[in-house]
Amino acid sequence: MKVLKTIEELQEVRKNTKGSVGFVPTMGALHDGHISLIKKARSENDTVFVSIFVNPTQFLPGEDLEAYPRKEQADIKICEMCKADYLFMPQADTMYSPEEVLVKAPNKSYILEGKTRPGHFDGVLQVVLKLFGLTQPTNAYFGKKDAQQLSLIQQMVKNFFLPINIVPCDIVRENDGLAKSSRNVYLSTTQRKDALLISKSLYKAASLAAKKEKDVKVIKDKMLEVMQGLDVEYVAFVDREFNEIKQIQLGNTIILVVARFDKTRLLDNIWI
Template structure:
């Protein structure tokens, strides 16, 4: 495994790569969710590249950029164990200049996550497009936990005619059901215990739907009931284009929830 720091290093390596390239972009602090993406990339490609870059443009003022967990040495060991071929770990000055051509996220980025974090997805798409141009992957792997982000990246690939396959990957959970996230380390013991109510509410919703319930408001109310001890930011029932829907449509519905634990936001979802 080789660690690449500069654009020149990555570009020199990339132009000599033959065969398929699997790419997993991350912000580091790797956990089993990331590992599942890397393993899938390893199974399906000749070469695997992982990027580790805490992207400043997707953080809003007052968010946790400075406090975001950084575990570079541990991340390198994880990548080595997963048989990654190359890690790209650029500096901010490598990825951004003073004068930037900006990427503007579409209107559907200003609902749900984008409603409370305006401009967040502009920064996400900006850095992902840069990374795609540098790595030129055959396949790129993203978790379904960040459902809106996944959808917008898929849209960007279509809009810019990028020859990249976006591979959605299932959510990886702790034994008690909590979706894995780098931000879970911020939780106190009590918050960690309470956070299980997020996934419990979604399991309950899935069970309700499996018994025939199709009214979105009924399902949302039940989720709010389960999550009542928490500071719930939103519960939404949407179609695959992130339009809120009144009636649940099998194979075209996502239920999304976000709860706050102090300054920490945790999101989760259930795809139908």
């Protein structure tokens, strides 16, 4: 695997790459979720590019960009083990000019995860568009865990007619069901046990939907029963394009939960 530290190196490599290209953009601190994306990309493409870039424009003022975990050496090892061909790790100042053409995410970027982070998804789309321009992927891999981000990226690709296949990848879970996250390490033993109720509530919802329950109010109440005692920030029901829905549409529904454990915010969702 070759580590590419500059834009020019990447462009030179990409120009000479033939065949299908799989791309996995990340902010580093790689865990099992990322590993599953890279392995999937490896199995489906001739060449695999991974990027690690903690993108400043998706952090809002006051959000601690500097505190975002950086694990450069471990990340390089992981990408090597997953048999990526190229790991792109640019410097932030080379990715941006003083004045930029910006990307503006649509209104649905201001609900749920975007509600408390206005402008966050503008920054996400901006950097993803830049990275797509650089890597020109055939297939790009994103986790379903960040479902709203995935949906907005899918919309961007559709709106700009980019010839890129976006591959949504399943959430990777611990054996007991907890969604893998770099934030799980912040949980105390009790919190770790309580956190299980999140995925439990989602399984409950899926089972109710499978039994033809359509009313999201009914399902939400049952989910909150399962999560009794947790500090639930939201339970939401959206279609695949992230419009909020009142009735379950089998094959076109995502149910999302966010719960807080002190300062740790855990996200999970299920696609039904």
